[in-house]
Amino acid sequence: MIPASFEYYRPKDLDGVLALLRDHGDDARVMAGGHSLIPMMKLRMAEVPHLIDLQDVAGLRGIEVGAEGIRLGAMVTQSEIIAHDGLAQAAPILREAALQIADPQVRNMGTVGGNVANGDPGNDMPGLMQCLDAAFTLVGPDSERQVAARDFYEAAYMTAREDDEVLTAVTIPLPKGGHAYEKQKRKIGDYATAAAAVQILKEGGSCASASIAMTNLSDTPIFCEEAGAALVGSTLDTAALDAAVAAMQAAIDPSEDNRGPVDFKRHVAGVILRRAIERAWSRA
Amino acid sequence: MKDEVESREDRVGKLKGLGCSRKRVEDARFTQGKGNYVDDIKLDGMLFGDFVRSPYAHARITGINIDAALKVPGVLAVLTAKDLEPLGLHWMPTLAGDRQMVLADGKVLFQGQEVAFVVAEDRYAAADGIEAVEVEYEELPVLVNPFESLKSDVVLREDTVDEDGAPKDGAHGPRKHHNHIFTWEAGDRDTTEQVISEAEVVAESDMYYHRTHPCPLETCGCVASMDKVNGKLTLWGTFQAPHAIRTVVSLISGIEEHNIRVISPDIGGGFGNKVGAYPGYVCSVVASIVTGKPVKWIEDRMDNLMTTAFARDYHMTGRISATKDGKITGLHCHVTADHGGFDACADPTKFPAGFMNICTGSYDIPTAFLEVDGVYTNKAPGGVSYRCSFRVTEAVYFIERMIEVLAIKLNMDAAELRRINFIRKEQFPYTAALGWEYDSGDYHTAWEKALKAVDYEGLRAEQAQRIEDFKAGKTRKLMGIGLSFFTEIVGAGPVKNCDILGLGMFDSCEIRIHPTGSAIARLGTISQGQGHATTFAQILASEIGLPADSITIEEGDTDTAPYGLGTYGSRSTPVAGAATAMAGRKIRAKAQMIAAYLLEVHDDDVEFDVDRFVVKGAPERFKTMKEIAFAAYNQAIPGIEPGLEAVSYYDPPNMTYPFGAYVCVMDIDVDTGVPEIRRFYALDDCGTRINPMIIEGQVHGGLTEALAVALGQEIAYDDMGNVKTGTLMDFFLPTAWEVPNYETDHTVTPSPHHPIGAKGVGESPHVGGVPCFSNAVQDAFRPFGNVHTNMPHDHWRIWKTAHDLGLHG
Numbered sequence A: 001m002i003p004a005s006f007e008y009y010r011p012k013d014l015d016g017v018l019a020l021l022r023d024h025g026d027d028a029r030v031m032a033g034g035h036s037l038i039p040m041m042k043l044r045m046a047e048v049p050h051l052i053d054l055q056d057v058a059g060l061r062g063i064e065v066g067a068e069g070i071r072l073g074a075m076v077t078q079s080e081i082i083a084h085d086g087l088a089q090a091a092p093i094l095r096e097a098a099l100q101i102a103d104p105q106v107r108n109m110g111t112v113g114g115n116v117a118n119g120d121p122g123n124d125m126p127g128l129m130q131c132l133d134a135a136f137t138l139v140g141p142d143s144e145r146q147v148a149a150r151d152f153y154e155a156a157y158m159t160a161r162e163d164d165e166v167l168t169a170v171t172i173p174l175p176k177g178g179h180a181y182e183k184q185k186r187k188i189g190d191y192a193t194a195a196a197a198v199q200i201l202k203e204g205g206s207c208a209s210a211s212i213a214m215t216n217l218s219d220t221p222i223f224c225e226e227a228g229a230a231l232v233g234s235t236l237d238t239a240a241l242d243a244a245v246a247a248m249q250a251a252i253d254p255s256e257d258n259r260g261p262v263d264f265k266r267h268v269a270g271v272i273l274r275r276a277i278e279r280a281w282s283r284a
Numbered sequence B: 001m002k003d004e005v006e007s008r009e010d011r012v013g014k015l016k017g018l019g020c021s022r023k024r025v026e027d028a029r030f031t032q033g034k035g036n037y038v039d040d041i042k043l044d045g046m047l048f049g050d051f052v053r054s055p056y057a058h059a060r061i062t063g064i065n066i067d068a069a070l071k072v073p074g075v076l077a078v079l080t081a082k083d084l085e086p087l088g089l090h091w092m093p094t095l096a097g098d099r100q101m102v103l104a105d106g107k108v109l110f111q112g113q114e115v116a117f118v119v120a121e122d123r124y125a126a127a128d129g130i131e132a133v134e135v136e137y138e139e140l141p142v143l144v145n146p147f148e149s150l151k152s153d154v155v156l157r158e159d160t161v162d163e164d165g166a167p168k169d170g171a172h173g174p175r176k177h178h179n180h181i182f183t184w185e186a187g188d189r190d191t192t193e194q195v196i197s198e199a200e201v202v203a204e205s206d207m208y209y210h211r212t213h214p215c216p217l218e219t220c221g222c223v224a225s226m227d228k229v230n231g232k233l234t235l236w237g238t239f240q241a242p243h244a245i246r247t248v249v250s251l252i253s254g255i256e257e258h259n260i261r262v263i264s265p266d267i268g269g270g271f272g273n274k275v276g277a278y279p280g281y282v283c284s285v286v287a288s289i290v291t292g293k294p295v296k297w298i299e300d301r302m303d304n305l306m307t308t309a310f311a312r313d314y315h316m317t318g319r320i321s322a323t324k325d326g327k328i329t330g331l332h333c334h335v336t337a338d339h340g341g342f343d344a345c346a347d348p349t350k351f352p353a354g355f356m357n358i359c360t361g362s363y364d365i366p367t368a369f370l371e372v373d374g375v376y377t378n379k380a381p382g383g384v385s386y387r388c389s390f391r392v393t394e395a396v397y398f399i400e401r402m403i404e405v406l407a408i409k410l411n412m413d414a415a416e417l418r419r420i421n422f423i424r425k426e427q428f429p430y431t432a433a434l435g436w437e438y439d440s441g442d443y444h445t446a447w448e449k450a451l452k453a454v455d456y457e458g459l460r461a462e463q464a465q466r467i468e469d470f471k472a473g474k475t476r477k478l479m480g481i482g483l484s485f486f487t488e489i490v491g492a493g494p495v496k497n498c499d500i501l502g503l504g505m506f507d508s509c510e511i512r513i514h515p516t517g518s519a520i521a522r523l524g525t526i527s528q529g530q531g532h533a534t535t536f537a538q539i540l541a542s543e544i545g546l547p548a549d550s551i552t553i554e555e556g557d558t559d560t561a562p563y564g565l566g567t568y569g570s571r572s573t574p575v576a577g578a579a580t581a582m583a584g585r586k587i588r589a590k591a592q593m594i595a596a597y598l599l600e601v602h603d604d605d606v607e608f609d610v611d612r613f614v615v616k617g618a619p620e621r622f623k624t625m626k627e628i629a630f631a632a633y634n635q636a637i638p639g640i641e642p643g644l645e646a647v648s649y650y651d652p653p654n655m656t657y658p659f660g661a662y663v664c665v666m667d668i669d670v671d672t673g674v675p676e677i678r679r680f681y682a683l684d685d686c687g688t689r690i691n692p693m694i695i696e697g698q699v700h701g702g703l704t705e706a707l708a709v710a711l712g713q714e715i716a717y718d719d720m721g722n723v724k725t726g727t728l729m730d731f732f733l734p735t736a737w738e739v740p741n742y743e744t745d746h747t748v749t750p751s752p753h754h755p756i757g758a759k760g761v762g763e764s765p766h767v768g769g770v771p772c773f774s775n776a777v778q779d780a781f782r783p784f785g786n787v788h789t790n791m792p793h794d795h796w797r798i799w800k801t802a803h804d805l806g807l808h809g
């Protein structure tokens, strides 16, 4: 459990980071909280000859809650998300989800940027950000662009981010209605057996809009538009719930691991989604 | 004098002796990060060694190239079997009478097996060196299932067959097949078969007690330092049995025993994992001899989980017979025991399946038969007693499941079935059908107390209501009531039938009283978190009348401590605790003579009273132990040697038999398979209670490990022999979050043969806890036709039980 040797850099600004990325190309990688990257390096599943620590880089921190939306600096930690009352008011699903990630020690280090950039299907924030229709700001050597969370994930550890780009911020439109983040796991510190992020808007007793994303049930998070659509216009009767669950189950593609075989995961995904929808509806 | 006004009660209180919830003296250093574990040892010029390990479970090694590794900066040497062979150290004896490769001798038998030992200036260089060693493997067919192994033509161990390929005898008798290790029997086969065939009711069950691992917080490791000038080898390590390790090192290395000093420093948990000898110890010693420098070897977590001693892996088949009204008449048990690539079980020599023959449990079963077949497979070696006496967890799980299975067959309440069959108080000492003599017990009293405490009738009524609600669609949660009643067999053990590598399983204590009335006592055991420094001082305080706070307890240094067989199998209190009391009594006997001399009366005219000797009938005339201690060093007493010291080597006349009654209440979500433990009640009878607070801590810890094993903790392999659970992400270690509040309770039935009546408690909660958690899961599904499902009851397996019973519609 000892990584191969590497050079360690701690630049003070983004230009410094970009310069290092340019100089070392594939051999360089940025590190945020290190709580996904370091374990991979220790297992020698990731070899990173040039490791660029983002801890001292200016401008990557801070939580801003505005009238239009929320901006999270990439280096905002999961525990900062939990502790921020304004955020809990504006988008309570963030706290609810963050509290179900890992344990307090990991959350003190793990960042939102690292969590969404990592591309591990087990990470909870990618699905969450898809549910909230967040966008990621990517800064490259001579460009800055926004990519929607819903377009960001290509395969396990493969994202729309180019190797020379840094993810600097996550912007989230203010969510409306009721929310729920429901996660089944084997113990504290475990990735999801199945998890569902749900945000539902209720108008005049029926569902005006619904956004649903699932975690760890495919090699990417699954934003499931059809599942949300199945609820819209309904009063969340059994038929609508069944249709949403069926649509979700058609979209996921779980694989067997120590958490259990595929049929179990499919079933549990259905149960978890149903519970998430019911809880979100009760808060809508 | 102030003493004169002190009440007797105050004097007893000051001693902090037996029965006092004295705070643990160890905790000041542990809670401040001031413990001294083996990895804290840093010596001048110390090198670091680590292993190249096999990625394959079964392969021939056709070549090892170390050239590139030797070029890695900081790498000094790479040892392979070829280097060890001239020393005769490429294989080593195991505690089970088998032998084990130290470094792969032409082939590997399990994933993670030690292939080469890289010695480097630090652990980072060693890690790079490991990457640079090139090993050529030729894969061989992998056998991970013992039943298939017993049918396979593939010979796992060439040393098990003669030139014609016929199986040779093993350490415990003839082999049935080349991959077969031993057969071990207890009881009466023919009578048992006859009783079962003629019985009114017979219940049967197959059950697999899965492979798991003790996973102590601190992994295994050592530092070997060979001083070439004076010829002394010092070996620090995570040893649960330092003295036995010294003898083994001497026997296999040829270094005279007086030139070897083994030291177990603070140990971060053992649970059986640190009893045996590992290739890392041998390689570190050799590397230190070769380089002339101290060499450290410390496992990482994955090494520990994948290669050091596992626990369980017993495939058990049971038949139990009874009369129609529930009186058990016979029990038959067959075990296919998966030992992996080498038989490295840590059991007393004559017991290759440990004390599995305690499997008649707490019940008066007149006839029984047990047969265990040990088998080689392509898995890591081990088979240790993870928080239990030798294989007692398996035995108790077996009988406590068989009772439940029989209750189902009889359509009877499982609490009642136990009640009908318990060995009765007046039957003790009781000789069980498989040979053990249970020293004492009062099972009915404990059982009634437990059932009353949890309102058993009320729980069953609630459960009946729950089932109705479930059937009516009002809830998706079932309720399970887990029962277990266990009898442990601990304190190995009488030298007449218990030895390890020929070393009798006695234990020892040596006491020196200092002139000013404080003392040091040294024992042959070694604490790994049990709190020996606290509790053994309490035993002594009550025996010799000096405050526990004035008594230092020291263990683990073979140059200073008396010889003993170490700490595992809950043997410390039963054996070394007894030695402590006996040594204390020797001190007291001499103190009595000194007191009589000082008080100018006959020896028989004084008697011991808490912390002093008083003249019979004249309580105002006394000498305190403190005064007597001083006199021992400053007065010439005719006929008495100066000083106040004693040693006792204690060979226990029998094992001790702690018991207990546990109840678990669980709610189970049938749709997700998630269990929620609502209540856990644990009544333990460990005989005389030395320190109730420590007992409670031991119970909490043991139950938590039981929860882990029952609900998810396993070492799982795929068909290729790859370990699927090699990290703590997949190997289940519960956190405070997963653990319920435990309610603890007790009865006290002292051991009649132990000097202070204590029986041992460290392992009871694990032994009794595993079947209790498992029975709760199984009980929840009993109304729907469940008879038995195997552990671990993780979410998907519980879900599958519900699914297979048609509960998902």
Ligand SMILES: Cc1cc2nc3c(=O)[nH]c(=O)nc-3n(C[C@H](O)[C@H](O)[C@H](O)COP(=O)(O)OP(=O)(O)OC[C@H]3O[C@@H](n4cnc5c(N)ncnc54)[C@H](O)[C@@H]3O)c2cc1C
Residues within 6 Å of the ligand: A029, A030, A031, A032, A033, A034, A035, A036, A037, A038, A039, A054, A074, A100, A101, A102, A103, A106, A109, A110, A111, A112, A113, A114, A115, A117, A118, A122, A123, A124, A125, A165, A166, A167, A168, A189, A190, A191, A192
């Ligand atoms: C025991 C344990 C349990 C865990 N359980 C969970 C869980 O239940 N749910 C969950 O979601 N996560 C879990 N995690 C992961 C944890 O949340 C990580 O902290 C998180 O996944 C990554 O964040 P980080 O800041 O540590 O990123 P790092 O580990 O530093 O980086 C991760 C990856 O993202 C890249 N990266 C990081 N920041 C940027 C950036 N700004 N721009 C571009 N690329 C970047 C890195 O190069 C690297 O490839 C667990 C971790 C541990 C150790």
